[in-house]
Amino acid sequence: MKRKWYGLFVLLLCAPWLAAQSPNMDLLYANARQHLINLIHIDTSQPEPDETSAVRYIYKELNKHRIDWDFLSPRKGSANLLARIKGSDPKAKPLLLISHLDTQAAGEGWTFPPFKATVQDGRIYGLGATDAKNYTAMHLALFTQIQDSGLTPKRDIIFLVTSGEESGSDTGLKWLGETQWDKINAGYALNEGGGLIKNDPHGHTLLFAEAGTKMYMDIKITASGEAAHSSVPVADNAVYRLSQALSRLPQFNPPFRLTPTTKEFFTRILPLQDEDGQTTMRLLLFGTEQEQQMAADIMAKDPFFRTQLKDTVNPVNISSGTDTGSSSSEASAVVNVRLLPGTDPDAFLEELKNFLGDEEYLTLSVLERPQLPFPQPMDGTDELFASIAQTAWRMWPHAAVVPGMSPASGDSEFLRRLGVITYGLGPAMDSHGPAASPHAPDEYISEEDYREQVEFFTALVYDFALGQNILSPDSAETDAENTPK
Helix, strand or coil: CHHHHHHHHHHHHHHHHHHHHCCCHHHHHHHHHHHHHHHHCCCCECCCCCHHHHHHHHHHHHHHCCCCEEEECCCCCCCEEEEEECCCCCCCCCEEEEEECCECCCCCCCCCCCCCCEEECCEEECCCCCCCHHHHHHHHHHHHHHHHHCCCCCCCEEEEEECCHHHCCCCCHHHHHHHCHHHCCCCEEEECCCEEECCCCCCCCEEEEEEEECEEEEEEEEEECCCEECCCCCCCCHHHHHHHHHHCHHHCCCCCCCCHHHHHHHHHHHHHCCHHHHHHHHHHHHCCHHHHHHHHHHHCCCHHHHHHHCCEEEEEEEECCCCCCEECCEEEEEEEEEECCCCCHHHHHHHHHHHHCCCCCEEEEEEECCCCCCCCCCCCCCHHHHHHHHHHHHHCCCCEEEEEEECCCCHHHHHHHCCCEEEECCCECCCCCHHHCCCCCCCEEEHHHHHHHHHHHHHHHHHHHHCCCCCCCCCHHHHHHHCCC
């Protein structure tokens, strides 16, 4: 009898302590939401991002919570900020929460003010709403909440906001990795990328964890022609010649290739396809060479699948003379190329030259090439991915959790070069229209999706860095059921 009363006494004593361990999710989301709105109001767009004002906002918030921070800058105008919560186990590798401060320039077509957050119809509109001020705001809210809780994580948690990601990271993570890495020295990292696809046409939920990226390359195509007075048209106008070359690019069809990452990706999503989709995907994975090529051509009609199977080209900039009184002797276009890991950039350049033809008036030059060797992608066998999967299953039972390759690039490449196990996670993608896309006019994130992103990310950090399951404390049975055999 004494034991029963003693157990009840202990339980009553522990109940407030247990309640204190789980964060107030309503308050945490409210803070993240407000940080996002405030950060959107700071113009950090390229080519001259006001990163210092964004850092000033962040360090004032950290000061309120008695958190020390470091301001790191390679030159005036650029700004990085670093803060750390120390863990209890010096042998446990630190977890880095990273996001970048800058955004792309606000292009044409905005109907909402890009530098003033607009909350309307359950959406938060503004430049950076999904790339990547939502991450900065979420990390800041979570980091300060953990500090206020008085909890000591088992591993260090590092909060890092970086400069210049949209322009190559020369003032941000690239510089930090080369000159300041001893101050960071993370073992694991969570970054932007990936996303959640809920209730696809077949009723499945899929969490796409970005485990690798394609290689970034810019090629300049220049056409020469006859310069002439604009009142006297000539057939060999450089703009005509360039236009003819660019018009052929949609027919450029590099051979498909399955990398280890994409093979694993298609293998994992195979059960989620309908009968026709499964048949095509099986031919891709297990068919003869001819069957694989046929399946790849069919699947490449889907824009995302094409990025997973082939090297891609996309014209992004065209220029010629500025004098309307004459035609220029040159016209050029920058073509952005995303290469599958393992593609030889020089061989690809020759392949593109051959496709466009051996025309003496056309020249191709590389403006930016991938740095080789390219870092290996994550393979999903590490403890961070295990925590990602376990947290996803607690939140969305039986979800497919898939490591995959992002067609885009960013700071994760530099982290992987430094040996940091890095995954990119993002908000839900299925409810997003074109305007929700990063770099698009009227960029937005839905409040429902953002809250879900904050909840999942918080649960993940608690699981991995603090060793606490805040979603379903009695879920050991469910976790065991979901764990891959």
